[in-house]
Amino acid sequence: MNSVTKKWNWENSIATSKLTRLQEVTLTTLLANMPKIFFGTSFRRLLYPPIFSQFGRAIDIEPDVKFYGTANIEIGDRVKLNSGVRLNALGDKNNRISIGSGTTLERGVDLGTLENSSIVIGENTYIGLYTCITGYGNIKIGKKCLIAAHCGIYGNGHIFADSQLAIADQEVTKKGITIEDDCWLGHGVTVIDGITIARGSVIGAGAVVTRNIPPYSIAVGVPARVIAQRHTAGNNREQG
Template sequence: MQIGDKVSMDRDVRIRSVGPKDKIKIGDSVSFDRGVDIKAHGNQNGIEIGDRTYIGPYTCLSGAKLKIGKDCLIASHSSIYSNNHIFSNVGQNINQQGNSYEGITIEDNCWLGTGVKVMDGVTIGEGSIIGAGAIVTKNIPPYSIAVGVPAKVISSRREPAEV
C-alpha cells in the first residue's frame, strides 16, 4: 500500500488488500470521509486514487483495475465495483463460480453525486458530472452530464463552439 502526503481519514475508514498483487495507491491530499470502505481483490492492478480527490461518507470501492483520477468529488453512499460475479453455469452455485474483472476508470476532475453506482467495465471521461442516484453501465464521454437509471448523457459542459 502506498499513501501520499496530507491524506486525511475520518473514523471508521477501512482499507484492505486481499491478494499479493492487489496494490492500493492513494495520492497526495486525498480525503476519506467517515465509513469509507476500500477492498482491492482479484490479483490484478489494484486500486489507485489520484491527488486531491474526496471520497464521501459510506462510499464503497471494491475490485481490481480501479482508477480514480485527480481532483474528483465522490459523494456519500456511492458504490464503485470493478468486478462482477460469474453466473453462466446454472448447475453450480453462483458463489462458487468466481468473479470477472474488467476495470473502471474515472478520469480527472469528475463529480459523482450521492448514491451513484458505477458498474464494472465503465470509463467516466474527464470533467464529467454524474447526477445523484444514477447507475453508470456504459462509458461516459469527457465533459458530460449524465443522469438516470441507467445513466444517460443529457448535456455537455463544453461551450457550443467546442462540441
C-alpha cells in the same frame, strides 16, 4: 535452483510475511484508537511509516481507522483519513492501494483489493461518507475528483449464465474501472465493472453507470444516459 532452495525461500517468505503482519497488527491495535487529545495523530505519524509501502508527510489519521496489508498501501502527503475508514490490501502480494497527496476519505469509506488488483486514487480527490470501492479488477480514480456519499464502485461482476450452477460458484469479471480527472459523482452513484468515466464528467445522484461516459458529459438515470455536455449545459446544477 533446486527443490530444497525453493522450499527454503518459500518458507522464509511466509515467515517474513507473518512477521510483517504481526508488526502491523501490534502497531495498529495500540495506536488506532488513541484520541487526538492524547497525541494520537502525532504517534501515528511517528510510528506508522515503517509498516507502510509509502507514508507521506502531515497525514491526518483519526481514531478507528483500520488497515490490513499495510506493506501494500501507499499514502501521499497531507492525506486525511476520517474515523471508520478501512483500507484492506491483504490477500495477494501484488495487491496495492495508493492514495494521492491532498486526498480526503470521509467517515466509513471502505477500500478493498481482492486478488492481484489495485485501487489508485489521484491527488486532491474527495471520497464521501460510506463509499465502497472494491474489486478483482484494477480501479483508478483521477485527480481532483468529487465522489459523494454512499457511492459504490465495483471492479468485478458475477457471471450467472449457468442456471444449474450457483452464482457464487461461477466466474467473475475483472475488467476494472477508470474514473478520469475532474469528475463528480453525486450521492448514491453505482459504477459497474468495465466502465470508463472520462475526464470532467458529472454523474447525477442515484445513477447506475453501465456504459462508458464521454469527456465532459452530464449523465443521469438508471441506467445512466448522457443528457448534455458541460460546455453546452449553461447554468445546470446537479445535487451531490
